[in-house]
Amino acid sequence: MIPVNEPLIGEKETEYVLDCLRTGWISSSGKYLESFEQAWAEYCGMRYGVAVSNGTTALQVAVACLDLQPGDEVILPTFTIISCAQAITYNSGKPVLVDSDPQTWCMDVSQVAAKITPRTRAIMPVHIYGHPVDMDPLITLARQHGLRIVEDAAEAHGALYLSGRGATTAGWRRCGGLGDISVFSFYANKLVTTGEGGMVLTNDTAIAEKARSLRNLCFQRERRFYHTELGHNFRLTNLQAAIGLAQIERIPETIAKKRWIGETYTNRLKHITAIQLPVEEAWARQVYWMYGIILDESSGMNAVDLARKLMDESVETRPFFLGMHEQPALINMGLFQGEHYPVAERLARQGLYLPSGVALTQAQIDKVIETVEKILA
Numbered sequence: 001m002i003p004v005n006e007p008l009i010g011e012k013e014t015e016y017v018l019d020c021l022r023t024g025w026i027s028s029s030g031k032y033l034e035s036f037e038q039a040w041a042e043y044c045g046m047r048y049g050v051a052v053s054n055g056t057t058a059l060q061v062a063v064a065c066l067d068l069q070p071g072d073e074v075i076l077p078t079f080t081i082i083s084c085a086q087a088i089t090y091n092s093g094k095p096v097l098v099d100s101d102p103q104t105w106c107m108d109v110s111q112v113a114a115k116i117t118p119r120t121r122a123i124m125p126v127h128i129y130g131h132p133v134d135m136d137p138l139i140t141l142a143r144q145h146g147l148r149i150v151e152d153a154a155e156a157h158g159a160l161y162l163s164g165r166g167a168t169t170a171g172w173r174r175c176g177g178l179g180d181i182s183v184f185s186f187y188a189n190k191l192v193t194t195g196e197g198g199m200v201l202t203n204d205t206a207i208a209e210k211a212r213s214l215r216n217l218c219f220q221r222e223r224r225f226y227h228t229e230l231g232h233n234f235r236l237t238n239l240q241a242a243i244g245l246a247q248i249e250r251i252p253e254t255i256a257k258k259r260w261i262g263e264t265y266t267n268r269l270k271h272i273t274a275i276q277l278p279v280e281e282a283w284a285r286q287v288y289w290m291y292g293i294i295l296d297e298s299s300g301m302n303a304v305d306l307a308r309k310l311m312d313e314s315v316e317t318r319p320f321f322l323g324m325h326e327q328p329a330l331i332n333m334g335l336f337q338g339e340h341y342p343v344a345e346r347l348a349r350q351g352l353y354l355p356s357g358v359a360l361t362q363a364q365i366d367k368v369i370e371t372v373e374k375i376l377a
C-alpha cells in the first residue's frame, strides 16, 4: 500500500524529545516551546507565535480574538475544512461563503466584495492544498471596509506570495505572514508536524496576549485562580514543540521534496486529458501539501470511482473537501439555505488527492503515476 501521507521523523526530533524526557520538561512550558514559537513566527515574518493544541483550536482562538458580537459576519470559502466555519459559529459569528477559483481551488477573491455587509467583521482566506490565495485584493478590501484578515495557512507551510505585484515595492512574503492573525496546523500530514499541534501568529501585541490567555484558561497574572473571562486548555506540550523545532530546522529540504513530488506528478500526468492538475500562479510558490487532481466528467467516473480503482491497486487517496454549504451540521443551524457554489460542488465530486507525503520514494511515485495512467488510458 502506498499511503497518502507518511511523516518523516529524523534523528534531531528524537534527540530533542529525549532531552525533554531526561530533563522532565514534558508539559506546557519549557525551552522548546519558546524556541518553537519564536522560530515559526520569525520564519513566517510575524512578531508573535502562540502554540496551541491543533489547527482547529488555533482557528477558534484566532476568531475569538476578533471579539465578534452575535450575528457578526466572517467571509470564507465554502471549500475548506469544517474547523473554519465552526470557529466562527462557536464565537457567535455567522459564516458567509464564497465559491472557489477553478484553477487554484482557493477562495475566488473576486466574489468577496459582493458579500460584504454592515455586519462583516473579517475575511478568512484559506490557502488550499499548498497554493496561496491571491491576498492583495483581500488586503485592499479589508483596508477599505475596516475588516480583519484571519489567514488560514494550515496547509501552506513555507508557501510564498508575491505581494504588491506591479509596484516597485513588490516582494515575496510567506503565507502565514499576510493576515492580521494567521493560523497553522502541525498535524502529522503537514510540512511541519508536532503530531498534533497548531499555532496562532500575529504582529499585534494585544491579540497575542489575548490568544495566550485564551489558550490557558484565562488565568490572570496577578491572581492565578481568578477569572474575568472564560478560556480553554488548548496548550501544546514542550515534547510536541521539541519535534516541531527539529522539523522547522529541516523546512527547506521538506519544501524542496514537496516541490519535487508536485513537479514530477505534473510533468508525467499532464498528457492525460481526463484530469485537471494543480497550478502554480506566477505570483505564487506553492508547496504541494497535497497533490490534487480533478477528474473530468467525460471519463464517466467521479472521484469515488477513481479512488476505488486506485485502492484496488494499493494506492491510497483522499477525497477533496465537501463545501460548508453542503454540511448537514451547518444547514441544520439555518445557514446557507438554498445556496449553491458550482465550482466547490464539482471539486467535491470530482477531486481527490494522490499520495503526497514527504517520505514518498521515486519507486512509489512511479507506481502511482503508472496506475493512474493505466486506469485513465
Ligand SMILES: Cc1ncc(COP(=O)(O)O)c(C=O)c1O
Residues within 6 Å of the ligand: 054, 055, 056, 057, 059, 080, 081, 083, 084, 126, 152, 154, 155, 184, 185, 186, 187, 197, 198
Ligand atoms: C485549512 C485547514 N484549516 C484547519 C485545519 C485544522 O487543523 P487540525 O487538524 O490540526 O485541527 C486543517 C486540517 O488539516 C486544514 O486543512
